Amino acid sequence: MSREKRHWLMKSEPSVFSIEDLRRSPQQSAGWDGVRNYQARNFMKSMAVGDEVLYYHSNADPSGIAGLAEVVKTAYPDPTQFDSKNGHYDAKATKGKPIWFQVDVRFVKAFPELLSLEDLRGLPALKNMALFKYSRLSIQPVTKAERDIILKTAG
DNA sequence: GCCAACGTTGGC
DNA sequence: GCCAACGTTGGC
Numbered sequence: 659m660s661r662e663k664r665h666w667l668m669k670s671e672p673s674v675f676s677i678e679d680l681r682r683s684p685q686q687s688a689g690w691d692g693v694r695n696y697q698a699r700n701f702m703k704s705m706a707v708g709d710e711v712l713y714y715h716s717n718a719d720p721s722g723i724a725g726l727a728e729v730v731k732t733a734y735p736d737p738t739q740f741d742s743k744n745g746h747y748d749a750k751a752t753k754g755k756p757i758w759f760q761v762d763v764r765f766v767k768a769f770p771e772l773l774s775l776e777d778l779r780g781l782p783a784l785k786n787m788a789l790f791k792y793s794r795l796s797i798q799p800v801t802k803a804e805r806d807i808i809l810k811t812a813g
Numbered sequence: 814g815c816c817a818a819c820g821t822t823g824g825c
Numbered sequence: 826g827c828c829a830a831c832g833t834t835g836g837c
Contacts, residue, residue, distance in 0.1 A: 815836105
């Protein structure tokens with residue numbers, strides 16, 4: 659009972675956690691913690707193991723898609739919401755009623771060269787990408803067609 | 814570092 | 826339920 663693999667774009671500031679940080683992590687995987695936006699959280703909750711993730715470096719020089727990852731664990735409570743010493747602490751969350759969730763992702767590959775935001779804007783087939791319309795949304799779905807163009811262009 | 818866009822909070 | 830104030834994201 660498996661569904662078609664879905665494609666997502668997930669943003670991370672490379673100065674905080676880059677695709678190379680993910681590559682160097684144990685089992686080359688890590689929990690995607692710190693998401694504090696309901697729409698982004700809901701997208702994470704709909705992810706399945708095996709879904710593909712376009713790893714986007716935001717607030718970078720330049721920003722753009724750095725490579726690929728995959729979902730290896732479906733959504734579970736983000737532990738940082740319970741930790742009062744953590745910057746992502748949320749006093750309204752309890753273990754019984756968690757508010758924020760994360761998935762685990764594993765490194766798949768880094769592109770030979772980053773596909774910059776400028777590159778992406780230059781591809782007519784991508785003109786309707788959520789990335790441009792909802793530019794502040796840190797997790798968003800990507801269509802199969804968009805994903806195929808991106809992988810082909812990235813080489 | 815600036816600031817536009819936009820999500821969240823809280824007073825009323 | 827409105828909306829002003831405030832906080833965050835993220836490109837530049």
